[in-house]
Amino acid sequence: MKELEERILAEGKVFPGEVLKVDCFLNHQIDPILIGRLADEYYRLFREENVTKVLTIEASGIAIAIMTAARFGVPMVFAKKSKTKNIAGDVYSTPIFSYTHGTTYDVMVSKDFLKPDDRVLIIDDFLAVGKATQGLIEIVKMAGATLVGVGIAIEKGFQCGGAELRSRGIHLESLAIVDSMTDDGKITFRES
Amino acid sequence: MKELEERILAEGKVFPGEVLKVDCFLNHQIDPILIGRLADEYYRLFREENVTKVLTIEASGIAIAIMTAARFGVPMVFAKKSKTKNIAGDVYSTPIFSYTHGTTYDVMVSKDFLKPDDRVLIIDDFLAVGKATQGLIEIVKMAGATLVGVGIAIEKGFQCGGAELRSRGIHLESLAIVDSMTDDGKITFRES
Numbered sequence: 001m002k003e004l005e006e007r008i009l010a011e012g013k014v015f016p017g018e019v020l021k022v023d024c025f026l027n028h029q030i031d032p033i034l035i036g037r038l039a040d041e042y043y044r045l046f047r048e049e050n051v052t053k054v055l056t057i058e059a060s061g062i063a064i065a066i067m068t069a070a071r072f073g074v075p076m077v078f079a080k081k082s083k084t085k086n087i088a089g090d091v092y093s094t095p096i097f098s099y100t101h102g103t104t105y106d107v108m109v110s111k112d113f114l115k116p117d118d119r120v121l122i123i124d125d126f127l128a129v130g131k132a133t134q135g136l137i138e139i140v141k142m143a144g145a146t147l148v149g150v151g152i153a154i155e156k157g158f159q160c161g162g163a164e165l166r167s168r169g170i171h172l173e174s175l176a177i178v179d180s181m182t183d184d185g186k187i188t189f190r191e192s
Numbered sequence: 193m194k195e196l197e198e199r200i201l202a203e204g205k206v207f208p209g210e211v212l213k214v215d216c217f218l219n220h221q222i223d224p225i226l227i228g229r230l231a232d233e234y235y236r237l238f239r240e241e242n243v244t245k246v247l248t249i250e251a252s253g254i255a256i257a258i259m260t261a262a263r264f265g266v267p268m269v270f271a272k273k274s275k276t277k278n279i280a281g282d283v284y285s286t287p288i289f290s291y292t293h294g295t296t297y298d299v300m301v302s303k304d305f306l307k308p309d310d311r312v313l314i315i316d317d318f319l320a321v322g323k324a325t326q327g328l329i330e331i332v333k334m335a336g337a338t339l340v341g342v343g344i345a346i347e348k349g350f351q352c353g354g355a356e357l358r359s360r361g362i363h364l365e366s367l368a369i370v371d372s373m374t375d376d377g378k379i380t381f382r383e384s
Contacts, residue, residue, distance in 0.1 A: 029269045029305040032262035059250035059270065066255040067262070070224035077221045078251065113221040 001041055001175040004153065005189050007034060008176055014185045018156070020178065026153060027060035027125050032067070038175055039067040042123065042151040045173045046072075049148040051121045053077055053114065055140065057096075057107055057132050064153060065123040072121075077114065079107040079136060092142040096135040099128070107135055114143035127152040127174060130161025137170075154178065157190050193233055193367040196345065197381050199226060200368060206377045210348070212370065218345060219252035219317050224259070230367055231259040234315065234343040237365045238264075241340040243313045245269055245306065247332065249299055249324050256345060257315040264313070269306065271299040271328060284334040288327040291320070299327055306335035319344040319366060322353025329362075346370065349382050 013021040025031040051072050056065035057079040069076035082093075082105065091108040098105065114120070120140045127133055133150060140147045147170065155162045155174035158181075165172045177190035205213040217223040243264050248257035249271040261268035274285075274297065283300040290297065306312070312332045319325055325342060332339045340363065347354045347366035350373075357364045369382035 023302065024304065025267075028272065028302055029267050030258060030261070031267055032258050033265065035258060036262060059254060059272070062251060062254040063258040063268070066222060066224050066227060066258060069222070070228060070259070073225065075217075075221050075223055076255070080220065080251070110215065110220055112216065 001038070001192075003034065003037060004176045007031075008154065008178070009187060012187065014181045014183065014187065016183050018158070018181055020154070020156070020181060020187075022154065030063045032063075035064055035067050038064055038153055039071045041175060042068045042121070042173070043071040046121055046149055046151065046171075049121070050119050051148055053118045053120045053145075054123055055079065055109070055114070055120050055136055056123045057081070057136060060126075061124040064125060064151075068121070068123050068151065075113070077109060079109050079139060082106045082108055092139045094135045094138045094142070097131050099131070107132075107139070109139050109143075111143070114140065114145050116144035118143065118145040119148045120145050121148055122150045123152075124150075125153045126156070127154070127161045127165075127172075128156040128159040130159075130164055133161060133165065149173065151175075193230070193384075195226065195229060196368045199223075200346065200370070200381075201379060204379065206373045206375065206379065208375050210350070210373055212346070212348070212373060212379075214346065222255045224255075227256055227259050230256055230345055231263045233367060234260045234313070234365070235263040238313055238341055238343065238363075241313070242311050243340055245310045245312045245337075246315055247271065247301070247306070247312050247328055248315045249273070249328060252318075253316040256317060260313070260315050260343065267305070269301060271301050271331060274298045274300055284331045286327045286330045286334070289323050291323070299324075299331070301331050301335075303335070306332065306337050308336035310335065310337040311340050312337050313340055314342045315344075316342075317345045318348070319346070319353045319357075319364075320348040320351045322351075322356055325353065325357065341365065343367075 054069040093108040149171035246261040285300040349369040
């Protein structure tokens, strides 16, 4: 998506270790006009799929997911990160390893909000190694629901998450795929 | 707001200790149609205020805040909860005590995203004792920005947070104010 790539080039910052900071428009300060256009694009890409739920993970996926859910007119559910195994109520739960924080945490979704007849679109801001997305897919499976696809804003194409999902036949749509970043800030996108 | 009160009555669950669970439409599963109407209402209530930023706190405030920011056509910023004092970059930070979790955590906002000429509308899903809101107000002050008001979805009117903010002359708009809850589930709203 041209507009997203232009924003990344204009406002993204590259840090050593292949860190891409886009916290001025995507995950700390968030531009609702841009997010609305991402949501329009996910609607265009998945509108034939009879989506009944949009699923994401707190915190930075929530903004994109709620605006996408608004386009589809279906509920959004966000998986909660929990520090403890001692979770109240009946939930689907799976451990996710975070490379950003170097720690494993459990994420959980109440069993009330994912059912076998749900057709789930997973939405998140970033895809790199893909542990968070895989955790969400695991939760969709636990619920016996159908995964219709995964919509990502920015995929780090030089890491394995996207390739792994595509090799499993999952309908993955990343609106910008960064194929390389250099420490002096040069970003190259995959041709769409 | 009639529609919000009706949803609380129809789908909210009261638990002992004056706990109101609305996680089927407000803070775990989220209804984007309802949230859009809350956003419309905040726009109606604050549109004369020349809002330049909508500020909230992760995680459950994000959905309401981004849709509100979309109505105003201004950026949304969410304060991040941090486990460590060792925060990267230049941030405004303040400790907030959480009664829900019985612990104090730091919240932080990058100095890049709140400036002295900003006119800030704080949005959150719940107001009870008001510690989270007070922390956000503190951050607005640190930035030298102007607080134009606070928009809350559900205020627990029998707790002190709302009265305290109003007594300080802050323009607080709560779209539903619960004046009492009984353990057998009876909820009474304040007349608007």
